[in-house]
Amino acid sequence: MRYELVIFDNDGVLVDSEPISNTVLAGYLTELGHPTSYEDSLRDYMGGAMHRIHDTIFERTGKRLPDDFDETFHGRVFAAFERDLTAVAGVTDVLGKLAAAGVPYCVASSGSHERIRVGHRKTGLDLWFPAGTVFSAQDVGRGKPAPDLFLHAAARMGVAPERCVVVEDSPLGVEAALAAGMDVYGFTAMTGAGQLDGARGHFGDMARLPELLL
Template sequence: MNYDLVIFDNDGVLVDSEPVANTILAGYLTELGHPTSYEDSLRDYMGAAVHRVHDLVLERTGQRLPEEFDQTLNARTFAAFERELQAVDGVTEVLGKLTADGVPYCLASSGSHERIRVGHRKTGLDLWFHDEIIFSAQDVGRGKPAPDLFLYAAERMGVAPERCVVVEDSALGVAAAVAAGMDVYGFTAMTPAGKLAGAKGWFSSMAELPALLA
């Protein structure tokens, strides 16, 4: 293994949440008078913390989203997770191999701790991730594409940034990992490799990941 720590993004990498969450987000924004397609939502918000939604809507329209936006979005998203969410195919095999090989791993997500936990309980990934190895944009001042979250995760795990590798599926996440001075591999299940520029390599199936990390 070339690395001392593997840092996983959560949405789209561990749990197959991006289709569910972006469908909900696009629908809610449209309902509020900000017409947004599913494709628009993926382009503008995939991999981002919710503050980016507020910032972009304000920047584009001069209007603020309602005070209850986050609460309503979370309620709708979590309800959809309970109905539909699944773990990304093959990810438990990757986690099992890392565990067997004694390679530390953690999670660094733009999502809130609550969102992470809801998804993990539904998919069984709570067996693999405990609180001490879960890091959220809530824990730092700035979310991706700023490097803060990845640097915070590395510091908490006691590993130098250059000894970390990040597994990401969004352009914002890849940019954050590169800014943190970490190698990053891009998961192309939903995002073409061309949009994950800066990654050291790309893979379309979790079965390919162990060989890249080794």
């Protein structure tokens, strides 16, 4: 099957941000009186939009996070990005091969547009994702695991969902892609294949992705 659109998740797939952001998140939640380990953060929040953090803490404790939680968290994450963020190894080669084959691609991320921009600018990926190819959970009402974001990206790119394939590294993202009626391949660099159930295939090295997609 030749796909007409490849939709990339951002965090953990394009930029190696999950270790950074989940370390920051675990530390900040713990600081606020909600003890959270790095492993807890990966399990509960990886791949989700910001509202998932607020919803989960409220459901568990009955307490609301501070009004400035998002602003403070993003400030800490962006500072860490400027120091440490890199692109996922081999991903620019994948993008180059898709471009050479004439296969359109875009990014659909649970992160905010600002978070995507900061990460792409730091890693040079902004050169690969021009205006009109970057979509955020901010653009829709509900983030992953709802299918809304992937359906929005497909609609904006003018491709039917069944002709799209998603590249994801989180259980929430795989669930969202399947709910959107799209094929999905699971990137297992940080997440075991068993946690990405339902994916059409799995890969742990970006060098393998072009053969799966093309």
